[in-house]
Amino acid sequence: MDITTTRRRRVQAIIKDRSLTLKAFADMIDRSQGQVSAIAGASAHKGIGNSLARHIETCLDLPNGFLDQPLHDDNAAVVTTSTRRLPVLGQASAGKVMENIEDAHITEYVLAPGPTGPSAFALRIEGISMEPRFREGDKIVIDPDLEWKSGDFVYAMRLSDNSGTFKQLRCEGDEMYLCATNDSFEPRYTRMDGEWTIVGKARWRVEDL
Numbered sequence: 001m002d003i004t005t006t007r008r009r010r011v012q013a014i015i016k017d018r019s020l021t022l023k024a025f026a027d028m029i030d031r032s033q034g035q036v037s038a039i040a041g042a043s044a045h046k047g048i049g050n051s052l053a054r055h056i057e058t059c060l061d062l063p064n065g066f067l068d069q070p071l072h073d074d075n076a077a078v079v080t081t082s083t084r085r086l087p088v089l090g091q092a093s094a095g096k097v098m099e100n101i102e103d104a105h106i107t108e109y110v111l112a113p114g115p116t117g118p119s120a121f122a123l124r125i126e127g128i129s130m131e132p133r134f135r136e137g138d139k140i141v142i143d144p145d146l147e148w149k150s151g152d153f154v155y156a157m158r159l160s161d162n163s164g165t166f167k168q169l170r171c172e173g174d175e176m177y178l179c180a181t182n183d184s185f186e187p188r189y190t191r192m193d194g195e196w197t198i199v200g201k202a203r204w205r206v207e208d209l
Contacts (some may be wrong), residue, residue, distance in 0.1 A: 003068060007048040010067045011040040011056065018113050024207045028113060029059045061115045085109040086116065088139060091126040094155065094164050094199075110139055113204045117145025122206055123155055125166060129180040134205075140166065144200035153202035154178075158195050165190075169198070 015025050026036040038046040048056070053067045088108040110122045125138040134140065134153075142155045150171035156178055157164045167178035167190070176192040190196075 004047040006070050007053055007067045008040060008044055009071045010069070011048065012044075013071055014060065015040060019111060020113060021207050024113065024205065027205050029056050084112050084116070086112050086120055086122045086141060088122045088124055090124055091155075091164060091166055094121065094123055094142075094157075110206045112141060113206065116141065116203065117143050119144045120200070120203070123166060123202075129182050129185045130166060130168075131182045133181055134166070139206040140202045141204040141206060142200040143203045146201040146203065148198060148201040150176075155199045155202070156192070156196050157199050159197060160195055164199065166202070 011025075014020075015022070020028075022036045022041060023033045025040075026033045029036070038044060039048050039052075048067065054064065056062075057064060057066050086109060087106040088110055089106075112120065120141060120143040122139045123142050125134050125136055125140060127136060130153075140153070140155075148154050148169060150169055152169050153166065154169050155164055155166050165178060168181055170177045170179045170189075178190040178192060178196070180188045182188075192198075
């Protein structure tokens, strides 16, 4: 089997085994849905080059060269060994629930699209502050074990009441701000002082099929 076919079959297997849509996979690797369709859709007609193959492996926490290994029936399950169920938590209450999640009444779970830390959860977006990129009802995987930096999307919690918010982190000098991406939302910027702590970084958007 040539490398083009091998890589395509590997990516298609990942998408199928993790029950992803092409758009969800595109979000995971920071590419457009059209690009993903061209390399792994039903009518795929483009190959996956070395640079893109390594990029996909990095985004999915796969070993270097994973996509280059021929897919056989006996190892087809490798791509799903790290997936697990994540509790879906409301944006406003996630901070409180995480304090004692073992006793919380969780009614909804989603499958993690890939490897996560032990404290990861899916956050259900509420409100319009992050439109148009994120809309109310979207489910975002938050992983407290990931390092974050300026420009990342994060879930932050206010310590005084354990209420939470999903925003983009911005750093200006020594100051950090939680930024709403919706230009019309007020307040658009919230300065992070001693009242706020970052719970975790956004990793993936999980879509209902």
